[in-house]
Structures are given as C-alpha cells and as structure tokens.
Amino acid sequence: MNYLFYISSIVAIAATVMVITRHQPVHALLYLVVSFLGVAMIFLSLGAPFVATLEIILYAGAIIVLFIFVVMMLNLGRESAIQEKQWMQPKTWIGPSILTVILLAELLLLIVMGGSTTIPQQTVDLKKIPLSLYGEYIIAVELTGFLLMAGIVGAAHIGRHKKKYLHRFLKQEEDAVHFSSKT
Amino acid sequence: MTHQQLMALLPFMELATASIVIILLIAFRQGHTIIQIIGFLMMCLVIFTMWYVRDVLPQAIMPLLIVDGYGALFTGLIIFCVLVVGLFSYIYFEEREENPREYYILIFLSTLGAAILTISRHFISFFIGLELLSVSLYALIAYLRTRNNAVEAGIKYLLLAALTSAFLLFGMALIYMDTGSMDFSIIAKKLDSSSPLFIAGFSLIMVAVGFKLALVPFHLWAADVYQGAPPPVASFIATVSKIGVFAVLLRFAQELHLQSNHSVMTIVSAIAILSMITGNILALRQQNIKRLLAYSSIAHFGYLLVAFLPGNSRGVEAAAFYLIAYAVTILIAFGVMILLSAKDKDADSLSVYRGLFWEKPFVAVVLSVALLSLAGIPLTAGFIGKFYVLMAGVEQQAWLPVIVLVVTSVIGLYYYLRIISTLFSDVAVVIQKEKSLHPFFYAASYAALVVLVMMLLGFGVVPSIIIPGIKQFLLIGN
C-alpha cells in the first residue's frame, strides 16, 4: 500500500503542477482530472475507498464537467491561452513562488515537528460513515442541504442574464434603439 | 433528540423554515411587501421563540451544537441586526428596479449560517455554518449584478472566501490529526498546547476567521466589498457575519483556554495591534463613506480582540457589549446611508453629506451620534463599549495592545470628526428633489433610526439597563 501511496502522490503532485502551468484551459482541466484521480488513489491507499469513489464521481466527474461546460460556453480558447502565456512570465510567478515555498517550508517544518504516528492500514468500516452521517451529524447534513440551496439560489440569481436597464420604462425605448442600430 | 433539545433548536429551525417559506411565497408569486412582512414576522417569531425557550437552556445537541446563554445572546443580537437590515433592505430595494425576492431567501440562509456559528461546538458545524454564511453572501454581495462593480465585489469576496475556507479546512485537518477529534471540548482535553500541529492548525484557522472579521493582514477585501455591495448587504456583512464569526472564535478560545496559550495570544495580539493601526490609518483620508466604515470596522475588530485577549468573563462581557454597541452604531450609519441613497447611486461619497445638518437635521444628528459612538465619546454606547474593552485589557495588563488602542483611537477621531464637520459645514448642497420615498417608508425608517439612537444613547448613559442582562445570559451554561 505504501507504494501505491507514493506513486499516486507523485502522480497527483505532478498533475497539479501541470494544472497550474497550462495555458489552455481545457488542458489544465484534463490535468486536473488526472490530479483528482491521483488523489483518489491516495484515498484508496489510506483505506478510504468510499471517498475515493466520490472523489472520482463528484470531483472529477461533476465539478470538472461544470468547469468545462463554462469554458466551452464562454468559448475560452486560443485567446485566453495567449493571454495566459503573456502573463506567465518569470517575473509574475517568481515572487509568489518564493512566498509559497516559504509557506510550504513552514508548514512542512511544523508538520514534521508535530511528530508522526503510523496510520493503521485498515479500511474504516464503510457502515460507520452513513451511521455517523445520519446519526450524530444529521443536523450538519440538513444544514448542508441549506448550503446547497444557497448555492443554487445564488447561482440562479446571479447567473440570470439581464441587460442593464436604468428603468423598466426605458426598456422599450432601448430595445427600439437596439433594433434600429441593427438594421 | 429529546424534546428539550428540539425546543432549544426551535429558533434555528424557524430560521431555516423561514427561507423555505419565502421560496414558497415566491413560488406563489407573492409581492415584495408580502415577503417582507412575512419575513419580518418570522424574525419576530424567532426572537419570541428565543425568549420562550430560554428556560430550557442550556441544551447541548451533541456533538455539533450547544444552545446556551452565550449562543442565545449572540443569536439574539444577530436576529436583531437582521431585523433592522431587513427593514432597510425593504426601503432600499423598493426604490430599485431589481427583483428582491431571492434576496430574502439568501438573507435568511446566511443568517442561519451566522446563527449556527454562535452555537457550534464542533468543527463540522463551524465549517458548515461559515460556508452557509459565505455562500449566501457571495450572491448577496453581487445581488444587484447589473450595477457597476457589484459583480466585481462578489467575485473578489468569493475567491478570497473560498481561499480562506481552504485554509480553515486545512487548519482543522491539522488539529484533527493532532487530537483525533473535532469536538471543541474533546480537543481541549487532548490538547497539548505547545503542539506544533495545533499551532499550525490554529494559525490557519485564524486566516479564515481573520478574513471574515477583516483583520489585518486579511482585511484587504473589506473596503472593496463594502463599496460594491448594496448598503443593506454591507451592513449585514459588518454586523451579522462578523458577530457570528466572532462568536464562534470566542467560544473556541474559551473552550480551549487559548488565552493561556502564549503563542496563540501572541498571534492574536499581533493581529489586533496591526488591525487597529492599519484600519485607522487607512480610513484617515478616505472620501467614500462605505470604504471608510469598512476601514473603521477593521480597527474596531482590532479593539474587540483586545477584549478577547483576557479570556475571562469580563472579557466576554466586554466583547458582547462592544458588539452590541458596534452593531447598533453601524446599523445607524448604514441606515442613514440607505435613507439618503439616490436611485442609481448610493450615498457613499462624502460630498453628499456636506451641510446635511441644515438640510435634514434629524438625520445628521443621528449620524453624528453614531459617529461619536464609533469614536467612543461619552453619552453613547460606543464609549461604554470602549471603556469595557479597555477595562478588560487593563485588568489583564495587556499594556501594549491597550496603549495601541488608545493611540489609534485618537487617530481614528480624525476621520470621524471629518465626517461630522462635513455634516455641519456651511455649504449646503441643493439636494435634488427626486421622487421622494413613500411616507410610510420614511416613517418606518425614521422610527427605526429613532429606536436605534435611543438604544445607543440609552446604553451609553445608563448601561445598567443592559449589562446585567448580558451577564445573566452569559451565566447560562457556565
């Protein structure tokens, strides 16, 4: 299992590096899928097959698809790639990189200082998950429902596409102008 | 779940129900006014229920929540703020051509999130409450999406909130890894206070909390978001969201006795000092009232952290009182702003307020009182709040933060006085007589302002009317 963990970790990290360096949105998203798959393998190696599956289905499946959908809808292709390419000069990433490396170093130092214990190589009983979900954490689950509702309501309102009107009575005039300019 | 636990949870359930009710109302195509009134009634119901169930408190709903006096106090405060915000929102949106219906759903949901924060005693409820609050806020901030910059403010808030949520989660994970539990009280038992993992985890959690409370150096969003958001939402962020997050932080600290942890206190003191300094300095020359209030709130939460430092009952009382005073004050400020806002432009530029006293003396005086309260001048609740905080700080002999508090308050005076002097300056702008508000709205908002100002002055002159109440509430469950 250890090998599985290390290999999948390397895959996940490498794929993540690719995600943040690709110019093409779609490429990046595909690498992200790889990264998620890697993470799923890590979960597996940690004895959590259930979340590994969820990782693949929901993250790699649903959320990535949502992204791809938006990318396609907004037709982000070449233009955005060129723009990112221009942007990705050393001077733009070198500063943040140094800072993040410092943060990483600090985190690693604290983690290592925190000592270590061996993670037991056994799968957590799958039953326990739904039991605790619908047992002690039932309120959290219900709240999550509200969280999702908030997301949906919010997205529905924000995503609604409406022209800018100063006033509803001006709508028709503006439409007329719009029309005349077309013809 | 026992009957009593259900009773204790009743107010929160009502909050949740309220959002559903609104959805149903929307589904039945009810108008703004109906929604508003129903929402208002629901709020009143929540407060009433809270009063009603206070006898069964405290009730722990293991492992996630504990409804005790502390939670009830802060929830009550939150609900009160939402009540006022709701009233102002009604006025605000009635004037604008934007469909305000989803707005109320989101308001209720985020209130629910904040309320959950006040009673959570577990990382999961902490996290969910926070997210419920933030996700609703993303949409609320960008609610007037067609207006310039509302979307920009929304996306800024979203990106940073999500980022800091990740920090929060990572921090929680580290602590979980360290202690094997996400329950505050169990963490407290298992905690080795000098554990590096715990410190790292707490630091990361502080990022998220600091972000929500707009503490330096996680404060940069605040001004932009206040400016871009509709004033009622900005007031909501300034009050409800911050109260909720502060409540959970305080509970977390109390449960874990963080105040005795030297490194944690160093972190908090550093943040407090930085916030006080930065907030006040940033506000010095700001011409936009919304931004100015944002900066001042940065400073105020720095002050509040000074009350947080001692970790004794006086500190908690001080924090509670300060939050009450602050919330009332900020609501007045935003209320005035909403009242003065024109249809297509919020009254956020200082020039709108020039010579307001001679045009609308009542509003100007109200605003002045609020500003004096923010500045901590006697006769106002803000003074007692600041006094309380100082008292807590001095008692703990936290001299450095206390001195910084005093010095920065002096700096802060400058910009509050600047606004006041603008209000009283001579050159009165001819206020364009647009379509004035419906008389009812005027009456309602004036009444609200009067009540708020009475509270502000009442708490300021006779704080005894509220302090015993706070103490009593805080005693429940302790």
Place this chain on the structure above:
Amino acid sequence: MQSYSVLVVAAILFVLGLLGVLTRRNIIFILISVEIMLNAAGVAFVAAGARWGQPDGQVMFLFILAMAASEVSVGLALVMQVYHQHKTLDVSKLNNLKDDIET
C-alpha cells in the same frame, strides 16, 4: 505509512493550489486552483480520519465536497456575469473598486 507523509503531500498540493491562485489571471483558473486547495484539505482530513480510525474524516470530506459544489456553482455564475459585463475573465481587469488616493 507515516501520518506526516500524507500531510506533506496534502501541504504540497495545498501550496500548489495557492500558487495557482497567485499566478493565474483567468478567474476560472483561480477557481480551479481553489478547488485544488480544498481537495488538499480533504486529503488531510481523510488522512486524519484514517489515523484515528474514525469515519469523521471522511464525513468531513463529504461536507467539503458539498461546499465546493455550491461554491463553484455560485462562482461560475459570477464568472458568467463578469464575462458578460467585462468581456474578459482577466482578474487583473477587475479593479474598479480600490482606494482613490486624494491629493
């Protein structure tokens, strides 16, 4: 397997996500990077759960998942609005709200 090695991996992923947030201009990329960070936090939770042999880590992961989903949905809706209003997803163009220093 040592617990810290998982945490190290999670930290690396987390920091990579952070780097992505910092270096990318496209809002979608930034959202993606945030997702990476959340995912990293999830890894840490699952590892912690595994260490203590509790289901709580995995339960937390589920909540993270839900939160990520709702966040992304609102986020993408905002992205659409941004694109419609600004005709660009360049985050550095979104700086109308800022301090105007009076002189």
Place this chain on the structure above:
Amino acid sequence: MILVWLIVVLLSGGMLCWLIARWNPMAAKWIALFAVLADLAILMNIWLQYGRGTHTSTDTWMIQYQTAWIPSFGISFHVAIDGLSMILLLLTFFLGTLAVLCSWKEIHNRTGFYYFNLLWTLAGISGVFVALDLFLFYFFWEVMLVPMYLLILIWGDKNRRYAAYKFFIFTQAGGLLMLLSILSLYFTHGAKNGTYSYDYFSLLNTQLEPATAKWIMIGFMIAFVIKLPMVPFHSWLPDAHSEAPTAGSLILAGLLLKTGAYGIIRFVLPLFHQAAVDIAWWAMLFGVIGIIYGAMMAFAQTDIKRLIAYTSVSHMGFVLTGIFAFREIAMQGVVMQIVTHGISTGALFVLAGMIKERLHTRDIEKMGGLWTSMPAMGGVAMLFTMASLGLPVLGNFIAEFLILLGTFQANVLLTVLASTGLVFSALYSLRMMQKVFLGPTTSGDKLTDITARELIILATLSIAIVLLGLYPQTVMDLLSYRLH
C-alpha cells in the same frame, strides 16, 4: 440632589433652546440666560448657606449626593462640592451668564442649536467640577468636549475646522490616557482592597507601589496638562481660541483650561501624593517654560485672539508652577489665578470679539488708535491689559504674587525665572494695547463705542476683577474650607 439639578437645568435648558428656537429664536436666548442665572442663584444660595459661616464640622464637603449608576463596575453617580468646587462653579456660572450675553447679537444663525451647545458645554464643565467618581469625572470631561467642538466648528472663524479638530483630538488623546490611568487605579485598588470602585474616597486610600503610582499619575497628568495647557502640549489652544466665537473663547479660556488645573488639584495631588512630589521639580520647570514661552509667543503674534491665547499659556504656567510648589500660599495663589485668569482673559476675549465685530479683522496690524473713537472700550481694555500683566489692585496680581511667594520657598531658581514672566507679560500686554488702542488712528469711519449690553458684560467683569484684587480673602476663605 441640588447638585444634580444644577446640571439638569443646563441640560434641559439646552434641549429646550434647541427645540424652541425653531419658532422663536429670541426665546431661546432668554431660556439660556434664565437657565444659567438659575444655576447661579442656586449656587449662591448654597454658598450663603454653607460657605459663609465658620465651619465647625470637620467635613470639608458642603453637599454630597450619591446614587448607583453602573453598579456592576462599581460606578456611582457621586457628586459633591467643597470650597474649591464652589469657587469654580461660581466662576462657571458667572462666565456662563456673560457668555450667553455676549452671544446675544453675535450669533445670528442656528441660534437654538448654538445655545444648546453652549449650555451643554457648561453642564459638562460643572459636572467636572462636582464629580467625585472617577468614571463620572471622565464622563463629564468628555461631555464638555463635543458641544465645544461644535461651537468652534459651526460658529467659528475661517479656519474653524482645523481648530476644532485640533482641539478635540488633543483633548481626547489626553482623556484616553487618563481613562487608562483611571482603570489601572481601579484595578490596583481592587486587587489590594478587594472592593472595586471608582469612588474618589475609596481610591484615596489606595496604597500604590511607587512605580505604579508614577505611571498612573502620568496618565492623569498628561490629560490635565494638555487641557491646562503645559507648553509642549499647548498648540491646540491658540487655534481653538482664535477660531472660536467670542463666547467660545470666553468659555475655553475662562473655564475649560481650569478643568485641567482642577484635575491636578483634586485628583493628582491627593491620589498620588508621593509621585507628585517626585515630579514636582519637572512640573515646575515646565510651568516656568510655559510662562516664558507663552509670553514670547504672545509677543510675536499679530492676530489679537492668538495673542490673548498665548497669554493664557503663559498664565497657566503660573498655575502649574504654583501647584507643584506644595505650599499653601502658592495653592491659594493658584486658585486665585484660576479665577482671575478666567475673568481677565475672558474679558480680553470678549473685547477682542467686540473689536472684531466692528472692524471685521483680528489682525492688530490693521488696528490702531481705537481709543479715539472708543474711549470707554479703551479704558476697559486698559484695565484688563493691566490685569493681564499683573498690576496690583487687580486680581491677577494677588494670584501671581501668592504663587511666586509660595514657590519661592520651594525653589528659588525657578521662581526667579518665573518672575521674569512679569516682565514678559508687560511686553506683550503693552504691545497689544499699543497696536490696538493707541497709536495713530487707522480706521476712518466712526466706530460705535460700547453699547449698553456690552457695558453690562464689561462692567461686571471689571468690578469682579477689582473686587478680587482688593478683597481676595473671600475666595481664600472659601478655599480654606477645603484646605483645612
């Protein structure tokens, strides 16, 4: 209870003025005048009751009133008067009456709000002079600030905003430090004695470590010397005085500055006696610096109100020096100085206001020879100029003489330096007189001499200053009510 009424009358009078001025601005003036006079009458009554007779009881307090205010903090509404308070309150209502009178014609707009602020300032000041609970004291200390700020801000001169800010921020800065000190004292006392209280009498018995006492005292001192003002902290004063309306300057110079001196006498000395003794030399030194610096600044000014303002700095230097001499003679002198400076400088500000009303300028370079057209005003001005330079017969002489006489026993060198203030005061006073009233006539148009209303104000002040110079014993007896 009667003491509460003193304040309540002013507060409610102020509110009433504001409300009624909408319909009848004239009524507001009369209400204001009536309110202040009522207070003056009440106080006189108390004085006659308690102050005159030989006091046989050992209790130095004439009247006390105490009721709980914020019991959870140990804060009570505790007010009381002794001789010192009585003197200062009499001064307050005396000058308050004149302030109302001299605003009679000067304030044309927003009359009601003006009198509201005026009365509230007076209320805050009287509160400061009677408060015996440290929290209450601080409360009033700040209460007098806001209306004064508004007085300057709204009815001030051209540069009023700047002056108002400066005034407020300086005072508040000191005030907050004082608050810190009050809190420290509260907790130190509580930790020692187990009872947490802000009450003056219980705090009096606090045993403090020398280092603690020093720091706590410094907080108090800074607040008071800013108000006083002591020299490095004086820079708010010329601006505030010169921009304020006449009544504002009168109250600022006559009363507000006195709260600083009062604070030192009432709180710093009894509460931190040893610490105060330790810094006495420095305090006296700064007092002397103030005397000389203020005088030199006054000499250089061309703005008449600024000039007078700097003379206040100089005169208040005497107060500081006198207090820290720790001699009874000097202390009597200090109280005399407080009273007489209030009257004489107040009168000078009133005169400056009258001149400004007529000439529309404060620049003394543009004045000259005003005696020709306004001999009566010139005469009064001469009187108060002489008072300001400490001419015998007038009250200020008694004050300065006693202060110097007392301080001489404490420190010879500093007293000698302080005495040079007598020369300096002659320099600036006569320069002012020369530039304004003497010399060739510059204003071509005939100026009206003082009117009947102005005459009442000036005559009252003149009589007061002369009486104080000839019968200072009245004040001294009143004060010794406290000292013995």
Place this chain on the structure above:
Amino acid sequence: MQEVLFLIPALPLMGFLILSLAGRHLSKQVIAVVGAGVVCIAAIVTIWLGINFLQAPPENGAYTETLWRWMSVANFNCSFSFRIDALSLVFLFVITFVGALIHIYSAGFMKHDRDYARFFASMNLFVCAMLILVMADNLVLLYLGWEGVGLCSYLLIGFWYETTANVHAANKAFYITRIGDTAMAIGLFLLFRELGTLDIPAIQKAAPEHFIKSSPLITSIALLLLAGGMGKSAQVPLQTWLPDAMAGPSPVSALIHAATMVTAGVYLVARMHAVFQLSPFVMNITAVVGAVTLLIAGCSAMVQTDIKRILAYSTISQVGYMFLALGVGAWSAGIFHFFTHAFFKALLFLAAGAVIESLHHEHGIFKMGGLKNKLPIVFYTFLAGAAALAALPFVSAGFFSKDQILWYAWSANGGNPLLWLVALAGAFITAFYTTRLMLVVFWGEIKTDISEPPGRLMTWPLIILALLSIVAGFIEWPHNLMHVTLFSDVVQKALPPLTEKDIVPSEYIFQLIAVAATLTGIYTGYLLYKKNTAIVAKWKEVPALVGLRNFFFSGWRFDQLYHTLFVRPFMFVTSLNKQDVIDKIYTGIVSIFQWLNGIFSVSQDGSVRTYVISVLIGIIFILALQFFL
C-alpha cells in the same frame, strides 16, 4: 487722628473714579475743580495731619490705620493698612502739596486738550498710587503703589497716544521700570522667606536680629530692593526711560518724572534702611550708582537741545545725588535733597511747560531765545529754579541740600574722596548746563513768536514754587554755619543716625570748593554761550569733540547698547518663532500619518492578487512567529 489717614489717598481716588467714569459728561470746569480740588483737599488734610504730627508726635513715631484684611494665607498676612512716620510725612507733603500746585497749573495748561478728563483722572490716580506707596504699612501694599505709579506714568507719558513715538516712550518706561519691579518682587519673596512677614515695622525690627551683617543673603535682598529703586528712580543702568518719558505733558514731567515718582527709589532705600544698613557692600553700591548716574546724566544734560530733555537728564543726575547721599549713609541729606529738588525741579518743568506752550509746542532751546522780557513771570520763576538747580550759594534751596551731600560724600562713614570728587564734578556740570539753558532760552534774540502768555492758573503755582525753591533750604543749614536742623530733626526719627568719620578736613574748605565749582560752572556757561560763542562754534569742527558731544547727546549710547543686546535679539527670537515650532511637531505627526495613509492605501489597489499575497504574507508571518517564540 489716625482715622483720617485713609482720606489722603481716598480723595484722589475718588477724583479718579468720578473723572474716569463720568468724565466725558462733565464740563471742563467741573473736571478741573474735581481733579485739582481733591488733591488740594488731600494736601490740606496732609498739612493738618503734619502739623498735628509735629506738635504731638505719636508714641511709636507713626500714625497707623488698618482698613481691612487684604490677604491672609498660612503664615502670610497682610492688610490694607497705612502708616505715617516722619519719612512718609515728608513725602506725603511733597506729593500732595506739589501735586496740588501742579494740578492747578494743569487746569490751565491742558485747557485746550480734548482728553481733559482723562488727564485729570490719570493724574489723580497717580497721586493716589503715590500716596499709597509712601503710606504703605507693608511691602505688598507699597508694591501696589509702586506698580500703580508705574501704570500712571505709562498712561501719562503716552497721554498723546496718537503719536507712535509717545506710545513707545510710555512702553519703554513701563518695561524698564518693570524690570526693576520684578527684581524688587523677588527681593520681597526672599524677605518673606527669611522673616515670614512683609510688614515694614516688623522687618525693621526683625532684620537686624535675623540676618548676619554682610551675609550674602542680606546682600542679595538689599541688592534686589535696590534694583527696584534704580528702575523707578532712573539710575544707571536703568535710566534710559526717563529722557524719553518727556513725551508726556509738562505737568506730568513735573509731577511724576521730577518731583515724586522718580524719587520712589529713594524712598524705598530710606524706608528699608534697616536692610541696607546690614549690608555695607550694597550701601557702597548705592553710592557708586548714584555717583555714576549723576555724572553720566550730567554730561548728557550738557549737550541736549530739547529743553525738557535737559531737565530730564538733570533730574536723573539730581536723583543720583540722592542715591549717593543714601549710599554714604547720609540718610537725611538724601531726603532733604529730595525735598528741595521736588520744588525746584517741578518749578523748572512747569516753567519749561509754560515756555513750550507759549512757543507753539517748540522744544528746541536753540529755537527759543529772548524770552526774558516777553514772559517775565516765567523768566523769574525759572531763574529761581535754575539757581536752585545750580545750587547758587545761600539764595537757593538747592545749595543747602547739595552742599550737605557733597560734604557727607567725603565725611560720612561710607564716604570716599572719590565719590566727593565725582559729586563735585557733577556740581560743576550742573551749574554749567543750567547756565547754558538759561542763557539760550531767555537771553539772545527772539527766534519764535509767542502766542499767548500763560494765565494766572499757571503762573501762581510757578510763583509759589519759586518762592519755595528759594526758601525751602533755610530749614536746614550746614551746621558749621548756622545750626538750623529743622528738617533732619524730624526726619531723623524715622531714619538711622548718621555716623561720620573721625578725621576729616574742615567743612569750610569743602564748602568753599563747592561754591567755587558752582561759580566756575556758571562762568563757563556764561563764557561759552554769552560772551564768546565762537568757541563753541570752533569746537563743532573738531571731530573728536563732535563725537564726544554725540556720545553725550545719545545718553552715552545706552539705548543703542540695550537695543543690540536685548531688544534686537528678543525681537529676532520672537519673530523667528512666530509660527510656534512646537506646533510643527504636531503638524509633522499629522503629515506622517497622512503619508502612512498613502502608503497603506497602495495595498488597496483593487487587485485580487495583491489581496491573496497579503493573506499569504499574513500566514507566513503568523507561522514564522511560532519559530521565534
């Protein structure tokens, strides 16, 4: 008897109050009656009191009256109380009597002036203050009078305030005397610290017991008091104000700057003799100051061209004689000179005033001339005064008093041949410039037309004073000539006895020398200004002499010296700091914060990236904190 003491100062005070409060509504006649009347009554009361005093001297040598308790704090007590002993009586008499004459004169002199009431009010106030000064029972009350006369002097020098120069002169007088006053005040503080009282009799009594003779303490007290006296009495180096003080009307010069106020210093020293006697060093200083002053002022008087300035310098010089006398211990001689000087100097000023008034306010003596026949009364009275000033033997009061001083300058215990020599030179100089003045003004040809001769109101006082200038000296004769010691008998009661050196040359020799000096002086004047005016003209071509003349003319350049030493630096420093440097500190703090605001605002650039970096830096900082704790 004692109960009426208060009337003496109260009468002029009443006059002041009436005139200052209601003066504008009264006619000039009423004003004159009130103004002069109160002083006359005061004079009558004084004379009556004096007669009583001489006939039946009170037990302890003084009348006292306490009006009310002024201040009583701790161990400091002082009352409004008056005390008249022989010394005070002399001063009282001069003040009220000469004062009354001058008031009467003024009624005529000022009759065309607009501010008639103000003039009399100020004059009355002056008399009142001066009376309080000399009647005061304690030093605080004395100080009150002391400052009061300073005020009146200021008011009256600047009486014609519309001329800036007059106002400057008034200010100058006030400033310089204030310096002396301050020194004196410090002296009082010191006295009080040592003795615990400021009552004059108590001091007289306690001082010899308390102080060690010649101790630094008593020396400093005496020096400080002397400094006060020097300021008021225009002694070097505080003499520069007096010549400028001539800007006031002539009666003012006569009353304040000749007869009374300038001798306040003399009074103070005499009054505080108990203190001065304890410090022989300070006595010597007093004598030296007097000697130097009389010489310096005399030299300046020789070359002045303004009639009043000549008289002013001569006043300084004569007061110098008084100081000299006091310094050498000839107390009564000093007071006697004050007594005679008051008459003849007041006379000279009044007469000069009459001259000036008649010549259209012309002050320059070289523009006068030939007035001998035009203004006969003025001429003869002036002549009497001049004779007294020049100390013409036997026919003038000045002779008797000055002769005594000359004699004691050598023979008294504190005396010294050098002092005598200086005094002698002074006598010569005095005679010389007096002659010069007389000759230039009254002889020669008429240079300016005369408007109207002075009326009777003005001439009668002149005549009375002239008579007194001649006869006043007869009450005290040099004892080798005729043993008349009416004056010193009286005064001596209040003053310490005179001690003389054991071995001195015969007094006759001194008198002869003095008379010779005077006569030589008169002759020199006659020679240079009447007989052979060419000599002076020739001298005017010698640069060294012209330089010397200018040096004398400018009063030995004291003004310029003070100007460069004190005035200019003071003006410079004050103007430098007009904007208050300390204020700059605060504005600096404000700018620092504004600058900081600018710096901090940079972080609010609206870019999400900046915000994230800030978060990042924040967490890095917080984590880093852990490693350092």
